Amino acid sequence: GEETGECGLPAVAGSAIGAVCTAAYAAFIQLSAGAFSQVGYYFDPTHPTKAVADAAATVGAQAPLLWLGAVVVGAVVPLVCCVAARKKGDAASWKLFGGVAVVAALAGAICLRVAFYNMGLSVFMFY
Template structure:
């Protein structure tokens, strides 16, 4: 399947935005990273805006996007609802932080709001990933798809928040450091598991026969072997996805040990994002529909 770059960028930036937004909430629950809250909020809003702009380039007639919102069961409607909820919470957080800034200069978010931020961020990522689950594309029809996006969010978000903390002159809190490590490990595990699933799913195409050109009835129009993520050009994507998902684990470990989050946090966050992009590239390469074979 042809790579859909607007959707790749949309899902990646939404995951990054949600991960940073959720990391803010986790830090607020732990009473950490007060100086980083406002810059992180602005950063997560900017990332969400970039993802929102990217998705419009997927549409030939973007002005008709609202026609799809009439069906509440459609993925695009559910994504919009979640984006609106997260956007509303961002506004609330901004107002709270601005009002509290007149005190000691290090405003804190209330715990109830922090908990809602974490829940809304996770829901946004999972709903975004769920939109791509469909039985017609065996390589996509797995909960591992949404979980890989959640893993990317849990790796890139806390690492980015640690960088912002360091830039604001704060030491990364224990919660941020722990979430960076746990999130990075979860992201690596989910990425490897999903690649293994896509490889196993490629066997599904051999059970439905071959769709052929009537003028060449003995030649299949699709090379089944090329649908494996470990075949052809997809091999490079897989290698980048795995290596880039492993780097944040190392970065989180070294960051916790040295405290140099400006370098290691940035390296880990960027690699987590690069790994998410590479994994989505493999995702599209393996995402042929079984209807091609009937």
């Protein structure tokens, strides 16, 4: 309807920008695994054959959380919901799809924060 027409395009545009930025960040993080191997490792004297941290392995281990949680759930689902609500155009659709979009975006944001912390914890001892 007319009351939802004003928020339709900004919601779709905002969710599209969010999806592109989240996917770009996820790709950057995945491609940065090699950069961490250039940091000089020091070893725990009680485990001389094991590195204190393996940041590159952390990047690989968090891939499902980053791609499924942050990108698919947190970015693609809200975009699809906003597009679907805009196509339907009525207030009931915006309430339903908008609610799903907000919950998915929140879940994706939490997944992204966990990925941030995982990356930080893997290299904190170097700084």
